Amino acid sequence: GIIMALLIFSFQIGLSVIVILSIIALVVLNGMKKLNELNKKIISSQEEMNQGYLEYLKNFYNSHQFFLKQFTKEKINFLFDEYNLNVYWRDKNLNSLNVVSEILIQGLSFLVVLVACYYYKQGKINVGDIVFFYMLTTYLIEPLFNFIALVFEKDEVKILYERYKEVIPDKSGRKLKIKGHIREIKFDHITYSYGYKEPIIEHLDLVINSSLWLKGDTGAGKSTLLKLLMKHDDLIKGNILINGVSLTRIDSSSLYRKIIYIDKEPIFYQESLKFNLLLKNNNQRLLEKLLREFGLENFIDKLEMMIEIDGKPLSSGQRQIM
Structure with missing residues (x-):
């Protein structure tokens, strides 16, 4: 509407404005193509970062x-660094584009005043007309930048990362280490429930000082009992003691050196099959031997195959065995 008003009032000045706006549009369009490519990289790297979390x-x-x-x-x-690097390059290109756009916008205003002054010298317009033209031109600047900002914001993705609070025991007090072998595990009058539901374990007393086979119906609380022993969650009531020391006072690293718990639902690292099987061990011969013993010798040549967190592309049976 402003451009139409300029053309009606002065075709020459209106045409000059259209020419400059066209140049700005071409510059912004070219810059936007680069920014869109960078935005795609940001989205991709953010997805990888979220998968990592x-x-x-x-x-x-x-x-x-x-x-x-x-x-x-x-x-x-x-x-996280890769994601931030992509954001940095996007922001750098965005700033460069903003600077160039601002220079062109200021050039547009300067040109309008210059052309208007030329017609003023010829007596075709007065000072009031110059001010009017300048005001109409400046009114174009804010909508143009708003439009550019809107296009950029459309492709931006907010960082989903928040400061995660690690679910680890409070380190404010000195933690104790388990010395020697575990001689006794005692569940002292423990109660536990999921959220505000009825307790799945209630007032349980259990002393373990030898090998034990824990057996029960599905949902009876077998896995829950083991997860509580591994500090995966906190009790509502009671206490768990190892060699007479409360579990809350035992250092987690010391606990994990003595007890290993593997969930019935396999969870993998998003790395190669070889990494998931060896972890920090480098015994390739033992790995191949075990694969043969478990009837998975066909995977010996596929150890570099990437595995998803849920174990794909392995079948459910293969995930359990792995």
Whole structure:
């Protein structure tokens, strides 16, 4: 509407404005193509970063038990740095485009005043007309930048990362280490429930000082009992003691050196099959021997195959065996 008003009032000045706006549009269009490519990289790297966080959270206790905390943190840091690098290049290109656009916009205003002054010298327009033309032109600037900003914001993706609070025991007090072998595990009057539901374990007293086969119906609380022993969750009431020491006072690393818990639902690192099987061990011969013993010798040549967090492309049976 402003451009139409300019053309009606002065075709020459209106035409000059259209020419400059066309140049600005071409510059912005070219810059937007580059920004869209960078935005695609940001979206892709953000997805990888989110997958890294998901992998870290799902494998949190595995990482502690098998002492891979440093590896998982370094992997997340790498993915986070890669994401930030893509954001940096996008922002740098965006700033450059804004600077160029601003120069062209100011050039547009300058040109309008210059042309208007030329017609003023010829006596075709007065000073009031110059001010009017300048005001109409400046009114074009804000909508143009708003439109550019709208296009950019459409492709931007907010970082989903928030500061995750690691679910680990409070380190404010000095933690104790388990010395020697575990001689006794005692569940002292423990009660536990999921959320506000009825307790799945209520007032349980159990002393374990020898090998024990824990048997019960589905949902009776077998896995829950083991997860409580591994500090995967907190009790509502009672206490768990190992060699007479409360579990809350025992250092997690010391606990995981003595007890290993593997969930019935396999969770993998988003790495090669070889990494998932060996972790920090480098015994390739033992790995191949075990694969043959478990009837999985066809995977010996596929150890570099990438595995998803849920174990794909392995079948459900193969995931359990692996």
